[in-house]
Amino acid sequence: MTPKPTMRTVAAKAGVSIATVSRVINCPDEVPTETVERVRAAMAYLKYRPNMNGRRLKMAQTRSVGVLVPTMANPVFATSVQGIAQAAHEDGLTVLLTSSEYDPERELGAVSTLLNNRVDGLILTLANADDNRVIDLLISENIPFVLLFNQPSRTDVASISVDNAKSAYDITQAMIAQGHRKLAMVAGRFESSDRSRQRYDGFCQAINDAHQKDGAAMAAPRLCQVGFGETDLEGILESFLTGPDAVTGLVCSTDMLAIAAISACRTYGLSVPGDVSVGGIDGIAVGGLITPKLCSAVQPTQKMGQQALAFLLGLIRGQTEPQSLLLPHQLSTGESIGPARHQSSPRL
Amino acid sequence: MTPKPTMRTVAAKAGVSIATVSRVINCPDEVPTETVERVRAAMAYLKYRPNMNGRRLKMAQTRSVGVLVPTMANPVFATSVQGIAQAAHEDGLTVLLTSSEYDPERELGAVSTLLNNRVDGLILTLANADDNRVIDLLISENIPFVLLFNQPSRTDVASISVDNAKSAYDITQAMIAQGHRKLAMVAGRFESSDRSRQRYDGFCQAINDAHQKDGAAMAAPRLCQVGFGETDLEGILESFLTGPDAVTGLVCSTDMLAIAAISACRTYGLSVPGDVSVGGIDGIAVGGLITPKLCSAVQPTQKMGQQALAFLLGLIRGQTEPQSLLLPHQLSTGESIGPARHQSSPRL
DNA sequence: ATGAACATTTGAAACGTTTACAATGGCGGA
DNA sequence: TCCGCCATTGTAAACGTTTCAAATGTTCAT
Known part of the structure; x- marks a missing residue:
């Protein structure tokens, strides 16, 4: 040959x-x-x-972008990658894909590898966008990058996200409006997800506002933290769903958790939304297909991926001011949230 | 600077x-x-x-692999990519990701781009693995590659898959065992997915076997073809779910379709599995969490991705005989399949 | 003292491109 | 005829590595 x-x-x-x-x-x-x-x-x-490698060696730009997501196993991230891949294809860019498994060490390692490949820029979904070594690294190396789903508090980095706190606020408010007074949030560990924390903040805010401004007799907000990849919530939710202090509504920080929560409710013989209302955040496609239809703060996940790439291209082309874009979310008209059960004693 | x-x-x-x-x-x-x-x-x-590009230019191997899937929007493929990315990480390989959107032209273009990048090998999920120009190209260029989810009829290409026909056969048989006699399959377009066709074959086979060997009074198998990305099945399923010829069971060629089908049944006021039984194939995570729990022929999607990469590494290291591996699927104990409605006249 | 054997290091030639610059040749105008 | 101009093509030097063969220096038995 x-x-x-x-x-x-x-x-x-x-x-x-x-x-x-x-x-x-x-x-x-x-x-x-x-x-x-x-x-x-x-x-x-x-x-x-x-041979692209020959070309890359010679040219200043490599026409490749690096992507880092926590995991592909969550449809939210997968869908955003779909958007990125699509947009990259249209621009003839090569996509280098890595995942961090929610592990900050791996985040750093993955980004380092991507930089060794001399990608022109990066799109990242980080566990925690504040005080993150990855961001420091990228800034010090002067590499264009866009955060996706992260809402950094600093203003000098580009990001595409929905307003996490507001999303949680809105869905919580929707429950309160239906008469719910005892609520808990089901959320991923804060160390592994700043989104989780921001959403929890919005959740608490909604409850406090209802309490103080509207004088609703809100119980204190409760929190149920779940490890990532956790799909079996039965055990973990027991103390929230049974006993005298059982909540009537669960606000979940992601749709995956919400779907798992609904499943857990069922195993306790609780109907949704009859006994317990459940709301999610993300708006994954499958949420609209299940029974009951999931009520969620929907974000345009795939579009966000495309948008992130468009942003990144701007930065690569030398656009100096990094922009941040907060896309609007939308409450889906779901059936998983209903009127609060009226003071009936909880079963069991 | x-x-x-x-x-x-x-x-x-x-x-x-x-x-x-x-x-x-x-x-x-x-x-x-x-x-x-x-x-x-x-x-x-x-x-x-x-600088990896310098290294790649000099060395025979680039330590990178190309991945092509139809879309990231389907959790099956996303999960498999997750498996691939994980295994690649462990071996220090870079992953170049592309998607075809089920379009054979784009398949060819994407693979061509990947080859220009001099990837060491490829993992592909093709629309149609038989008589495919992509495969001819790869063989003629002598590039190692592994098919994922495709079951090619030719024996000289490596592949990792479940037995598509058998999966469909088994889930269909489960329905027949519950007394169902009028069945339809909901499937993606055959031109865009050989898996779809193979699964349809298994579906028909199960019905024929029941008819001929067991003497069951099976109605002829029916087929409802759906475009990809289609999520609203109401209109398309009308003639299958209503009228005198309404079926009592839907075998769906993917879990996504099954979930959408269940949703469609609901809009016709049909309960699952009370009025209609629905079965899927794939075993996506969310299937186990919804109500009713989806009965599906489950394949170990993520493992398959890992396995595919392991295979590919073997080929890259010069293993000459390409292997094909058919992993066992498993019927999940779901609730979406129940006894056939006994000859009651179908509603409206 | 001599040279063999060895450990350590170096020089230089690739790898496949891009690109600044130079060379070539044809042509029209003076 | 000569010159300059333009269109076309060619030469050669990068780009950042790896790696082979060769050079240098050290140690040790003779």
């Missing part, structure tokens, strides 16, 4: 120099059609493939 | 040659510790980052 053809091989075959071959590839307009055709013929005959 | 440090910069700083720097990076054992430390110090001081 002959070795892989290079520009040199093609040049020899077509009886031209490699500079001409390069020109045929990159700017065919500056080369007479007759020559272009001869070179193209040679390329086809030899099944020539330009 | 100083230009990016290279091996040359480091070498100068440490007072050695670039060859020594290279050895410190690649085989520190062959260099006296004193020198290693001096070089390492220089690297740290200069914040040196090895």
Whole structure:
């Protein structure tokens, strides 16, 4: 088998120099059609493939972007990657994909690898966007990057997100409006997700506001923290769903948790929304298909991915001021939230 | 700002040659510790980052793999990519991700791009694994690759899959065992998915076997084809769920379709499994959490991704015989399949 | 003292591109 | 005829690595 053809091989075959071959590839307009055709013929005959690594080595830009998400197992992130991949395809960019499994150490390692690959820029969903070594690293190396789903408190980094606190606030408020007074939030561990914390803050805020401004007799907000990848919430939710202090509504910091929570309710013989109301945040596709239809603060996940890439391209092209964009979320009209059970004693 | 440090910069700083720097990076054992430390110090001081593109240009292997899936929006593929990314991380491989949107043209384009990047090998989920130009291309270029979820009929390509026909057969049989006689399959378009066709074949086979071997009074198998990304099945399912010929069971070629089908049944006032039984194939995580719990032929999606990468590594290392692995699927004990409604006239 | 054997290091040539610059040749105007 | 201009093409030097062969220095048995 002959070795892989290079520009040199093609040049020899077509009886031209490699500079001409390069020109045929990159700017065919500056080369007479007759020559272009001869070179193209040679390329086809030899099944020539330009070697991107050679090109990258020479050029300032690599036309590749790095992507880091916590995990692909959560449809939210998968869908955002779908958006990124789509937009990247349209711009002819190569996507290098990594996942952190919610582990800050791995975040740093993954980004480091991506930088070794000399990506032109990065799109990141970090566990915690504040006081993060990854961000310091990227800024010190002066690499364009866009945060996705993170809402950093600092203003000098670009990000695309929904308003996490507001999302949680709104869905909580929707429950309060239905008469719920004893609420708990089900959320991922704060160390592993700043979104989780921001959403919890919104949850608490909604309860406090209802309490103080509207004088509603709200019970103190409660919190049920869940490890990531945890799908079996039965045990963990027991103290929230049974006994005299049982809540009537669960606000979940993600739709995956919400769906798992609904499932857990069922195992306690509690109906949703008859006995317990459940709300989510994210708006994953499957949420709209299940019974009861999940009520959620929906974010345009895929669009956000596309948008993030568009942003990144701007930064790469030298746009100096990093922008932050907070996209609007939307409460879906779901059935998983209903009127609060009226003071009936909880079962069991 | 100083230009990016290279091996040359480091070498100068440490007072050695670039060859020594290279050895410190690649085989520190062959260099006296004193020198290693001096070089390492220089690297740290200069914040040196090895440039993978330089390395790739020189070396035979690039330590990168290309991945092509139809879409990230389907949790099945996302989860498999999760498995791939995880395994790749463990081996220090870079993952280049592309998606085809179920479009054969884009499949070819994406693979071509990946080849231009000189990936060491590919993991592909193709629309149609038989008579596919992508496969011809890869074989002619002698690039290692593994098919994922595809079951090619030819034996000279490596693949990881479950037995699609058998999966469909089993879930169909489960329905027949519950007394169902009028069944339809809901499936994606065959042109865009050979899995879809294979699953349909299994569906038909199960019905024929029940008819001929067990003498069950099976109605002829029916087929409802759905475009990809289609999530609203109400209109499309009308003729299957209503009228005198309404079926009592829907076998769906993917879990996403099954969940959508259950949702559609609801809009016709049909309960699952009371009025209609619904079964899926794939075993996506969310299926186990919804109400009714989805009965599905579960495949170990994430493991399959990991396995595919392991396979690919074997091929890259020069393992000559491509293997095909059919992993066992497992019927999940779901609630979405129940006894057939006994000859009661279908509603409206 | 001599040279063999060895450990350590270096020089230099790739790898496949891009691109600044130079060379070539044809042409029209003076 | 000569000159300059333009269009076309070619030459050669990068880009940042790896790696082979060669050089240097050290140690040790003779």
